Amino acid sequence: MIVRAGVLYDGTLEKPKRNVDVAIEAGRITEIRAANGDADFTAACVTPGLVNAHVHLEGSGEPDMMQMIATTTQNQRMLHAVENARKALHAGVTTIRDVGSSHGISADVRDGVDAGRIPGPRMRVAGLVLCMTGGHGWPIGREIDSPDEARKAVREQMKAGADCIKMIATGGVMTKGAVPGNAQLTPEELGAAIAEAHRHGVRVAAHAIGTQGIKNALRAGIDSIEHGHMLDDEAIALFKERGTYLVPTLTAPTCILEHVEGGGMPQFVVDKARFVNEQMLRNIKRAYENGVKIAGGSDAGTPFNYHENYAYEVELMHTLLGMSPQQALHAATAVAAELIGLQRSILAPSEPADLLLLKRDAGEDVRALRDVSVVLARGVAYRP
Numbered sequence: 075m076i077v078r079a080g081v082l083y084d085g086t087l088e089k090p091k092r093n094v095d096v097a098i099e100a101g102r103i104t105e106i107r108a109a110n111g112d113a114d115f116t117a118a119c120v121t122p123g124l125v126n127a128h129v130h131l132e133g134s135g136e137p138d139m140m141q142m143i144a145t146t147t148q149n150q151r152m153l154h155a156v157e158n159a160r161k162a163l164h165a166g167v168t169t170i171r172d173v174g175s176s177h178g179i180s181a182d183v184r185d186g187v188d189a190g191r192i193p194g195p196r197m198r199v200a201g202l203v204l205c206m207t208g209g210h211g212w213p214i215g216r217e218i219d220s221p222d223e224a225r226k227a228v229r230e231q232m233k234a235g236a237d238c239i240k241m242i243a244t245g246g247v248m249t250k251g252a253v254p255g256n257a258q259l260t261p262e263e264l265g266a267a268i269a270e271a272h273r274h275g276v277r278v279a280a281h282a283i284g285t286q287g288i289k290n291a292l293r294a295g296i297d298s299i300e301h302g303h304m305l306d307d308e309a310i311a312l313f314k315e316r317g318t319y320l321v322p323t324l325t326a327p328t329c330i331l332e333h334v335e336g337g338g339m340p341q342f343v344v345d346k347a348r349f350v351n352e353q354m355l356r357n358i359k360r361a362y363e364n365g366v367k368i369a370g371g372s373d374a375g376t377p378f379n380y381h382e383n384y385a386y387e388v389e390l391m392h393t394l395l396g397m398s399p400q401q402a403l404h405a406a407t408a409v410a411a412e413l414i415g416l417q418r419s420i421l422a423p424s425e426p427a428d429l430l431l432l433k434r435d436a437g438e439d440v441r442a443l444r445d446v447s448v449v450l451a452r453g454v455a456y457r458p
């Protein structure tokens with residue numbers, strides 16, 4: 075298969091290539107060369123498939139996620155997860171990391187995609203989130219209250235098919251009573267779980283909004299901080315010293331605040347989202363400007379934050395953080411892929427043929443990613 079690109083962004087920060095053909099065989103890129111002869115597909119712009127490093131596949135953007143978990147059956151949520159995997163793929167998302175799901179749903183979806191039974195992005199999944207008793211996310215959590223329990227919970231998630239671990243270091247927006255600024259799991263609990271996961275080569279992400287919880291997780295050796303909205307200068311220094319990734323999930327509070335009127339969200343969700351959004355606008359840009367590694371992830375599944383709308387996160391990295399469109403695309407492809415660890419998500423020979431055919435140059439207008447004409451996933455074409 076030959077895909078002809080007017081302009082090609084390979085996922086790195088290198089200068090884009092113009093008028094090139096991408097040759098694909100058996101699901102992999104074999105060569106990128108000057109355009110010549112016939113082509114199977116022609117596109118104004120070609121980019122790597124997008125990588126969303128923070129999703130909850132069983133959530134579909136309902137106004138109250140925890141209420142949805144409480145009032146739906148496991149089977150219904152499995153159906154939703156399958157539908158969301160397809161929607162994400164058709165919108166150009168070819169790799170995701172699910173950082174919290176109930177009943178092993180995401181692990182089963184991952185296996186279904188790998189077996190070719192259902193269409194969807196390639197996935198890494200965390201299973202249940204590790205939280206303190208009554209902590210943020212407990213409806214999809216394994217509650218732990220000591221380092222020993224933390225170790226055991228990591229082993230349980232791995233036994234159930236998790237290939238990454240998610241821990242809750244602070245309160246959050248969606249859980250009633252959990253204060254975003256407050257630290258939750260202790261440094262000892264975080265450290266015990268991280269050491270156990272790392273012993274098996276498994277990476278660990280921490281939900282952390284409050285300053286102390288962010289630093290607890292960074293010092294404990296976490297691989298990525300999710301949200302990170304109240305980070306300070308000391309946290310920025312720790313990020314850089316340890317090479318930890320920040321996944322800022324800009325879409326999550328943004329989508330909540332865009333739907334305050336008539337959105338049907340609990341008042342505590344709106345109030346906490348307002349607070350978190352202020353912190354996010356104050357601090358995340360500073361982290362980016364000071365050289366913290368930013369990986370794209372949207373928290374898709376949370377209120378009005380749809381799996382097929384990941385292009386919005388790329389757009390917000392451009393408008394809110396001051397990244398150029400190419401830098402935002404880099405964060406939402408190669409950097410997010412590096413964090414997930416499945417593949418590089420760079421367009422180069424021998425890499426999987428995960429690429430997007432766009433009608434316009436995404437480097438000139440990042441919103442071109444909202445309108446994908448064809449998605450290639452491992453060389454198979456999907457038309458949204």
Ligand SMILES: [Zn+2]
Pocket residue numbers: 128129130173174373
């Ligand atoms: Zn999340």
